[in-house]
Amino acid sequence: MTTAKVDDEALFMAVDGGGTGCRARLETADGKVIGGGLAGPAATRFGVEASWAAISTAFSNALDEAGIGRSDAGHIHAGIGVAGLSRQGAREALEAMEHPFASAHFATDGEIACLGAHGGRDGAIVIVGTGSCGLARLSGQLIKIGGYGFPISDEGSGAYLGLRVVRAAMMAHDGRMAMTALLGEIMGRFGDDPGNAVQWMDQATATDYAAFAPIVVRHADDGDPAARRIMQDAAAAIETIGRTLFERGAERLTLIGGLASVIESWLAPDLRRRLSPQLGDSLDGAAILAGRPAIGR
Incomplete structure (x- = not known):
């Protein structure tokens, strides 16, 4: 470019x-x-x-x-x-x-x-929105990390949060994990019927899954243990992208996208200190x- x-x-x-x-x-x-x-x-x-x-x-x-x-x-x-x-x-x-x-x-x-x-200078970004992707411009070369599309990629994104919470809600419904306020609310969206969730899944897009992300964030802020685990896992995925970009030679890294500020608060302190403003x-x-x-x- x-x-x-x-x-x-x-x-x-x-x-x-x-x-x-x-x-x-x-x-x-x-x-x-x-x-x-x-x-x-x-x-x-x-x-x-x-x-x-x-x-x-x-x-x-x-x-x-x-x-x-x-x-x-x-x-x-x-x-x-x-x-x-x-x-x-x-x-x-x-x-x-x-x-x-x-x-x-x-x-x-x-x-x-x-x-x-x-x-216009060299640097890297991690986009955290409906999907996720890492990108860096270094000495005229473009480096891309992830961003291959949901559900096979886009780790840590809004769609990822939605997928994780729907899966956890179904498991809680079965008794395979503890039911929490978050997981109960998600199952309530499907009338507490796994069959409705499966029917929804057949047509759901990444945007549909990402619509559950604000619910996860809200419950995480309230201390819901399932929500906190999901947020921690999402942050870990974004951390991996960011650290990989640093390893590839980036000196500046910025988080952008609709979930950037939310995810940033869940990142490890050492990585947060290395972030640069947009x-x-x-x-x-x-x-x-x-x-x-x-x-x-």
């Missing part, structure tokens, strides 16, 4: 094409935002055409807000992060799409998150990918 080289008069279109929505932001070289746009999901799992349609809608909305027509966008450099860009043929197909910009650089959504988190978000990373100088926000 390389960033663009541009002149001082250029503008920068940053696009973060995620699985739940797509954001775009038009900026000057000093980071002043002059336009923004939103669109629907842009992950390539919905198809490359649908992904590009969402990306185009988002950046067109940002151009409109800035009062710039597509035909006048030849001085704009774009950095576009896309969830699922590593799927076979996705990058090539998106790079072949017609666009109005002077240049367009593509990267995965994880790559722009890493660029933003460390202000310097910017995914759109900052996309702007850096486009060639905008790294700046502090």
